[in-house]
Amino acid sequence: MIDKKLLDILACPLCKSPLIYDKSKQELICKADRIAFPIRDDIPVMLEDEARELTSDEIDALKK
Template identity: 85%
Template sequence: MDKKLLDILACPICKSSLVYDKNNQELICKADRLAFPIRDDIPVMLEDEARELTDEEIDALNI
């Protein structure tokens, strides 16, 4: 994930910053507890494509 792109991307729902999860190829919004997938190096920033994160996943991210 390009650092410059990550700096300008925001959650499409709450507009908060996102955290890149390299292992799962996802952008994480901790405020909304959502993970947006990255497919073919392109972030898919659609609410319908995001998955909800569990408490364990949020804790494991350590963010």
């Protein structure tokens, strides 16, 4: 689980937008770039090469 204080200061390394924590998938999501960064062993992996693109369904779900 990501600490709320840590989540408040983390930003997307690509565009500097705020991130959304997805607890069920253990990912940090950047809506602006439509990518998700993995969290491994409670450590966010904020590398572009490790990020995955969000599907259109995932993007639509974020808009709700």
